[in-house]
Amino acid sequence: MTAPERPEPSEQQAQIRVPEERVEGSYADFVSVWHSRDVFVLDFAVLSQPTTPSQLVAQVVARVRIPPSQVFEIMKALEQQLSAWERERGPSS
DSSP states (O other): OOOOOOEEEEEEEEEOOOOOOGTTTTSEEEEEEEEEEOOOOEEEEEOOOSSSSSSSOEEEEEEEEEEHHHHHHHHHHHHHHHHHHHHHHOOOO
C-alpha cells in the first residue's frame, strides 16, 4: 500500500487592505533597527534640520515590530524590489 500523494503547496496570495487614512503613508529618511529576544523593531523617522555629522536628530513617524520569523522574508522582498528598481533606473550609488 502506498501513501497518498500530497498536492504541491500553492503560493499564498495576500489581500492587503490599506485604511483610507493610511493610503498616503508616512515619509521617512532614516530608520533605526534594533531587536529584543522576541521581536525586531524598525523605527522610521524624519531627520530634523539642520543636522551635524556628529549628531542626528530625528522624529519617529512609525514604529514597526516584526516577529523574527518574518525578518528573512522581508529581507528577500526588499532585495527583489531593489533589484527591480536598479534594473529600471540603473545601479544606486
